[in-house]
Amino acid sequence: MLNVHAPNSAFICDSQGSGKSYTLNCLLENCLVTDVCTDKLRQPPAGLVFHYDIDSSGTLMETASLCSRGIKRNLTVEKILLPPSELTIERMHKLMAFPARSDAVPLYMEVIQRILRQMVVSGQDRGFNYGDFLQLLDQAGLSTEQQRPITLRLDLLHSFMRWPPSKMDLKNKKARKLLDLQPGSLPVVDLSDPFVAAATVCTLFDICLSVAKEKRSECGMVIALDEAHKYIDKSPAATNFTDRLLTTIRE
Numbered sequence: 001m002l003n004v005h006a007p008n009s010a011f012i013c014d015s016q017g018s019g020k021s022y023t024l025n026c027l028l029e030n031c032l033v034t035d036v037c038t039d040k041l042r043q044p045p046a047g048l049v050f051h052y053d054i055d056s057s058g059t060l061m062e063t064a065s066l067c068s069r070g071i072k073r074n075l076t077v078e079k080i081l082l083p084p085s086e087l088t089i090e091r092m093h094k095l096m097a098f099p100a101r102s103d104a105v106p107l108y109m110e111v112i113q114r115i116l117r118q119m120v121v122s123g124q125d126r127g128f129n130y131g132d133f134l135q136l137l138d139q140a141g142l143s144t145e146q147q148r149p150i151t152l153r154l155d156l157l158h159s160f161m162r163w164p165p166s167k168m169d170l171k172n173k174k175a176r177k178l179l180d181l182q183p184g185s186l187p188v189v190d191l192s193d194p195f196v197a198a199a200t201v202c203t204l205f206d207i208c209l210s211v212a213k214e215k216r217s218e219c220g221m222v223i224a225l226d227e228a229h230k231y232i233d234k235s236p237a238a239t240n241f242t243d244r245l246l247t248t249i250r251e
Contacts, residue, residue, distance in 0.1 A: 002030040009249055021062045024224055028063065031222045032184050045220030046181035048212050051190045052201045053227045061190050061226060080189065080204060081162045084130040086178055086211055089116050094203050094237075095160050096153045108146040109153075115140065130163075160204070178211050183219040198230070202237035206244055213248065223248065 010027065012020045032044050051061045082091065098109065115136045119128065142150065179187055189208050191201045212221070223245070225232075232238050 002027055021226060024226060025063055028186065028222065028224060032186055043219050044184040045222050046183055046217065047186040047222040047224065048179070048181065048209070049186065049188045049224045049226060050205045050208070050228075051188060051192065051226040052196075052198070052205075052231045053192045054194055054198075054230065061188055061192075063186070063188055063224075063226065080160070080178070080191070080208070082160055082178055082207065082211075083162050084165060086214075087130050087161070088128055089120065091207050091210070092116070092157065094207065095157045097156065106149070108142065108150050111140055111142065111146075112137065112150070112153075177215070179208065179215060181212055181215055181217065181221065183217070198233060199235045199237040201231045202235065202241040205231075206237070206241040209241070209244055209248065 012023050014020055028047055028049070032047055033041070049061070049063050051063070053061075082095075096112075115133060119133060119136070137150070181187065189205065191204060209223070212223075225245075232242060
């Protein structure tokens with residue numbers, strides 16, 4: 001049994017097939033199950049699991065089996081698509097693959113930067129509105145040569161968004177959020193796909209973690225990384241994700 005009433009962190013390391021994922025699932029059960037016989041968890045935290053395994057992209061992550069407890073159909077599968085209401089300038093930079101070095105930013109990207117800065121200054125109380133951004137970009141007077149690469153960047157951004165929004169999204173702005181962290185819930189972000197690179201995975205995991213921290217309720221939060229050695233490397237995206245994890249642990 002694990003004492004989950006105090007903040008803690010754990011690192012599971014062993015050889016292949018030794019039961020690392022099973023041990024992780026046992027830790028998650030200790031954190032989330034409320035009706036165990038040996039203890040009473042008054043307010044379970046919200047769990048969040050990140051998983052990526054290019055070698056087993058056709059199978060489900062073992063943590064998904066935790067939902068079968070009690071034979072209750074409480075499992076939903078959704079696409080990782082960011083709604084426009086949860087889009088920020090930082091997330092736009094990551095999804096549009098902005099160069100990290102300022103001297104490597106092309107001129108047309110400088111136009112996007114200027115529009116984003118103007119929106120931050122003029123709309124601090126309203127927050128970021130993606131529709132307004134597209135209108136300002138259309139009014140920027142870009143040439144045809146500049147519009148083509150911008151269109152490619154926007155297409156890349158839209159591939160990770162729910163855009164254009166559906167009629168249901170327009171009617172109910174509170175519906176279909178990216179992550180809904182409730183006490184005792186366990187969203188599993190599984191990006192196992194042979195066509196998705198590890199750097200892209202770390203970028204999406206970083207965004208999901210920031211969204212989860214924004215929606216954090218009064219309950220605690222458990223963050224788990226399964227098969228982390230397969231995507232935590234020396235790439236800039238992995239470094240940024242690791243830094244956010246360390247910041248989350250310290251908070």
